[in-house]
Amino acid sequence: MTHPTEIPPPNDPLGEALHLLRLTGSVYARSDLTTPWGAVMPPLEGHMMFHIVTQGRCWLEIDGSEPLLLDRGSLALVPHGLGHRLVDEPGRACVDFFDLPIERVTERYELLRYGGGGAACQLICVVVRFDHASAERLVDALPPVLHLDSWKLDTRELETPQRATNSAPNDRWLTDTLRFIAREAEALQPGGETVITRLADILVIQMIRHWIATEADATTGWLAALRDERLGRAIAAIHREPGKDWNLETLAETASMSRSAFAARFTDVVGEPAMRYLTRWRMQLARTVLRENEAPIGLVAERLGYRSEAAFCRAFKRELGVSPGKDRRGTFPRLPLPFA
Numbered sequence: 001m002t003h004p005t006e007i008p009p010p011n012d013p014l015g016e017a018l019h020l021l022r023l024t025g026s027v028y029a030r031s032d033l034t035t036p037w038g039a040v041m042p043p044l045e046g047h048m049m050f051h052i053v054t055q056g057r058c059w060l061e062i063d064g065s066e067p068l069l070l071d072r073g074s075l076a077l078v079p080h081g082l083g084h085r086l087v088d089e090p091g092r093a094c095v096d097f098f099d100l101p102i103e104r105v106t107e108r109y110e111l112l113r114y115g116g117g118g119a120a121c122q123l124i125c126v127v128v129r130f131d132h133a134s135a136e137r138l139v140d141a142l143p144p145v146l147h148l149d150s151w152k153l154d155t156r157e158l159e160t161p162q163r164a165t166n167s168a169p170n171d172r173w174l175t176d177t178l179r180f181i182a183r184e185a186e187a188l189q190p191g192g193e194t195v196i197t198r199l200a201d202i203l204v205i206q207m208i209r210h211w212i213a214t215e216a217d218a219t220t221g222w223l224a225a226l227r228d229e230r231l232g233r234a235i236a237a238i239h240r241e242p243g244k245d246w247n248l249e250t251l252a253e254t255a256s257m258s259r260s261a262f263a264a265r266f267t268d269v270v271g272e273p274a275m276r277y278l279t280r281w282r283m284q285l286a287r288t289v290l291r292e293n294e295a296p297i298g299l300v301a302e303r304l305g306y307r308s309e310a311a312f313c314r315a316f317k318r319e320l321g322v323s324p325g326k327d328r329r330g331t332f333p334r335l336p337l338p339f340a
Contacts, residue, residue, distance in 0.1 A: 013232035014223070016239060017138065018209060026128045028197050029102065029110040033058070035118030038092035039100065043083040047129050048139070050204050051076045051086065054182035056121030060145070061085040068147060073178060077146040077207050079139050088121065097125075109197055124181060126200050136284055137222045138208070146211050148174070174206055225270045230255040234262070234274070242282050243305040248274060283319040286312075290328045297324050 033039075033056075041049055051060070053074045060068040060076050063083075067090040070076055078084055085094050103111040130139065177199055184195050212223065225231045234255040238246065251274050252262035266274040282304045289300055301312030316324045 013236035013239075014212070014226040016236050017226060018205065026126060026197065026201060027108055027110070028200060029112050029123075029125045030196070031112040031114070031121075031123040031125055033088070033113075033121045033123065034115030035088040035121075036092060037115035037121075038085060038087040038094035039097040039114070040085045040094040041078075041083060041097050041125075044081040044127060047081045047127055048204065049078045049081070049084070050126040050128065050200065050207070051078075052124040052126075052178065052181060052200065052203070054122045054124060054178075056119060058121050058123070059087050059090050061087060061090065062144060065144065068145065070147075071149060072182075073149055073175075075146075075148045075174075075178065075203065075207055077142075077204065078144070079142040079146065079208075080144060082144060086123070086125075088115075088119070106194075124196060124200060126204065128201070128204060141221060141223050142208070142211070146207055148207060148210060174203070174210065177203060177206070220269050220271065222270060225266070228269060230257055230262075231266060231269060234266070235277075238278055238281055242278075242285055243303050245305060246275075246278055251278075279315060280319060283316055286316060286324065287320060287327060290324055300324075 031039075051070065051074075053070045053072050055072060057069065057071045060070055060078075061084060062068075062078070068076065085092075086097075087094065100112055100114050103113075105111055181196055181199050181203075184199075225235055234251045237244075237251070237254045244250075248263055249259055251266075252259045255262050257265070263274060266277070270277060272280075286300055286304055289295070290297070293300075297313070298309040301309045304312065306312035306315070313324055316322075316327075320327065
């Protein structure tokens with residue numbers, strides 16, 4: 001999916017990283033549930049699960065955490081593919097979500113009706129995958145659950161204008177989008193599933209942006225490095241030109257720092273040396289490209305700055321534990337080379 005905002009300016013490394021995120025493999029289910037009910041979402045490695053409550057209320061349970069109440073207007077993102085439970089009340093017995101009977105509306109949109117006939121709850125449940133090298137870094141930085149009660153947030157902003165002034169700029173946009181999805185889910189007019197799926201994709205990105213703007217206060221790690229004026233420039237340059245003949249000297253020049261100061265600060269903030277980061281980024285990008293394109297391995301190696309296919313293959317296997325050819329066996333849509 002294309003990011004819903006314009007391409008960020010060159011001085012916005014964090015915006016560039018978000019712009020690279022692309023949702024694929026998305027599946028959406030509008031779930032009409034009535035008490036008593038309980039559904040377990042099994043672990044899905046490499047995926048995110050996203051729930052939007054458009055009517056009623058429910059609870060989200062993850063082992064090791066307190067149950068999380070999701071009222072109407074709540075959004076909950078489980079970014080690490082952790083198994084979790086959605087229930088009408090804590091402790092309810094559950095059935096596997098994917099074993100429940102569905103009505104397939106389109107290839108990517110399903111309707112689910114389940115429960116005992118009591119109080120109603122309506123959810124939009126989304127399973128998505130990010131297919132880009134930046135996704136691994138970003139997802140690793142996220143907490144086990146992101147939760148936003150956007151309608152309550154909207155009420156607080158109306159009651160306290162000063163809070164609205166200081167809040168993330170997209171808060172009201174989130175609220176309005178959610179209300180629009182709720183109306184579409186209730187009516188499901190012709191084309192409604194298309195509206196819901198596209199807006200749900202955008203909401204996943206906006207949810208992450210909201211968390212970064214309001215919650216992420218780390219002083220070390222990838223997000224902190226992107227926020228750093230100097231380190232952010234170097235990381236953005238790596239992302240934009242992964243095949244350039246980078247070395248510690250040229251990266252330090254990009255960051256307007258001395259070689260020694262840059263090397264020490266990069267390792268201190270990011271948690272690994274700059275050249276190690278460059279190699280990992282190239283290999284993660286190579287994995288995405290090889291799975292999505294028919295391009296020869298040698299061409300991918302050349303575009304990523306390797307002078308020989310053999311050197312690239314050695315680096316790939318050393319980093320990812322498997323050869324490029326074996327890793328290429330996934331079934332993914334074939335797209336143009338992103339660095340052509």
